[in-house]
Amino acid sequence: MIFVQFLYGQETQKEFEKELKIQNSAIESLKEEIERTKKRIQSESRKEKSSVRKVSSLSEEISLIQRLIKEIKKEESNLLKDIKRTESQINKSEKELDELRLRYSKRLKKIYKKGDSSSLEKVLSSTSWRQAIYRAKYLKIISEIDKKTYNAIRSLLIQIGKQKLQLETALRRKINLKNQREKALSSLRLKKKNEQRELAKIRQSQKDLKSYLTEKQAGMRQLEEIIRRIQDDIARVEREERIRKQQLALQTKEFPKLKGQLSWPAQGRVVSKFGLQWNPKLKTTTENTGIDIKGQPGSQIKSVLGGVVTTITFLRGFGTTIIIDHGSGFYTVYSHVANIEVTEDSQVRSGDVIAYMGDSGSINGSQLHFEIWGQGKKLNPEDWLRNK
Numbered sequence: 001m002i003f004v005q006f007l008y009g010q011e012t013q014k015e016f017e018k019e020l021k022i023q024n025s026a027i028e029s030l031k032e033e034i035e036r037t038k039k040r041i042q043s044e045s046r047k048e049k050s051s052v053r054k055v056s057s058l059s060e061e062i063s064l065i066q067r068l069i070k071e072i073k074k075e076e077s078n079l080l081k082d083i084k085r086t087e088s089q090i091n092k093s094e095k096e097l098d099e100l101r102l103r104y105s106k107r108l109k110k111i112y113k114k115g116d117s118s119s120l121e122k123v124l125s126s127t128s129w130r131q132a133i134y135r136a137k138y139l140k141i142i143s144e145i146d147k148k149t150y151n152a153i154r155s156l157l158i159q160i161g162k163q164k165l166q167l168e169t170a171l172r173r174k175i176n177l178k179n180q181r182e183k184a185l186s187s188l189r190l191k192k193k194n195e196q197r198e199l200a201k202i203r204q205s206q207k208d209l210k211s212y213l214t215e216k217q218a219g220m221r222q223l224e225e226i227i228r229r230i231q232d233d234i235a236r237v238e239r240e241e242r243i244r245k246q247q248l249a250l251q252t253k254e255f256p257k258l259k260g261q262l263s264w265p266a267q268g269r270v271v272s273k274f275g276l277q278w279n280p281k282l283k284t285t286t287e288n289t290g291i292d293i294k295g296q297p298g299s300q301i302k303s304v305l306g307g308v309v310t311t312i313t314f315l316r317g318f319g320t321t322i323i324i325d326h327g328s329g330f331y332t333v334y335s336h337v338a339n340i341e342v343t344e345d346s347q348v349r350s351g352d353v354i355a356y357m358g359d360s361g362s363i364n365g366s367q368l369h370f371e372i373w374g375q376g377k378k379l380n381p382e383d384w385l386r387n388k
Contacts, residue, residue: 027075027180030068037061051201052211056316058195059361063320065188066338067312072181079174086167090160097156202363212363213279213286216317219361220289223315226323227331227373230310236325239308242347243327246306250349255305255330256374262304262384263350265334266357266368268295274380289378290333290371297366299357301337303348304385312344318369319361322354333371336362 037060202208230236247254272292276285307326315321318335322342325331338358342348359366372379 024075027068027071030064030071034061034064034068037064051198051205051208052215055195055198055202055363056215056361058191058198059319060314062188062191062195063314063360065184065191066320067340069181069184069188070339072177072184076174076177076181079170079177083167083170083174086163086170090163090167093156093160093163097153097160100153100156199363209363210284212317213284216286219315219317220287223289223318223321223333223371226311226313227376230323230325230331231329231376233310239310239325240327243307243325246347246349247327250306252306252350254328255326256328258305259384261386263302264293264385264388265304265332265370266293266295266301267299268293268357268368270294270382271364271367274378274382290335290369291381292364293368293370294364295357295366295368297357297359298338300353301334301355301357301368303350303352303354304332306347306349307332309342309344309346309348309354312340312342315361317361320355320358324348324354329375331373333369333373335369335371336360336367 202212246252270291271294272288274288274291277288278285303324305326307324309322310325310331311321311323313321313323315335320337320340321333321335322337322340323331323333334355336358337355338360339356340354341356342352342354348354357366357368362369370381372381372384
């Protein structure tokens, strides 16, 4: 039984190690992306010194750092579970060890007190051949039990030693992660402060406001290119099948049949509608490819329908952006988001919280920019969302 528990413990440990390895890989990948972004931004800053580009660069770095902090917190949480589980295993193993030692000790004391004649003497002193056979079998069983008890004690000692080493490694990793998180938070606070300073400059300058609109147009082109790539992606067929199975399992309708029935992605008021918008301050007309919903910072952003997350990226003028494939050639886009709760290629259901209201890439504070694409065309989200 002890051996089976030992094997089960090893399997559980392997699962935890695999999960922590995946999490650690995600953290290292984000760190590399942050370093690449820093180098690119430093190169760009030598050419372009406008407040708009500075804000865009800062927003991009902030977005990556926020994602890094979230991944670190996730690994810390997993590590804490692993530490608690290992501590519990150690306590259990030590309790089993004490019980085995006590049992073995009692057996040795009994032998010492009574004196132990040789196994051969016990067999030969039998009064009948039948008794001799029984005694021989009995002595063999006792010997095997003693041997198994000794081996079990030895195995438990080795197991406890390994568990304590695992615990020590996990505790060191926990301290390291805490230091990484504090460093990232310090960097985040500094960059947020710089971002707010540059945003104040933009709001007071017509020239910078016009540059910001240019930045948004560049972001729109980025988004169009991403949507085109998603549509051409060979993985789209596999996603369509996953979405179809989800729709069957949850008995939900396909996107094209839900016009006017979709739930709102966030609470708040629409401050900018779909289509051409007149800007009285700049006296210019610009196109809005979605709607902008002004809401409380940190309020929930939800998927309007089930689907597969295809992209989590940063877009100029739109900040951190999530794109969800809903099948049948329909996609939803969520921009200016913070504290993302999903990962690329993860499956979401209608009403799942995917992120929170933020101001990433926004000069107008906390808001959600929401778009719907169908068959390669930009659609008016309000035609598809349920009347409030």
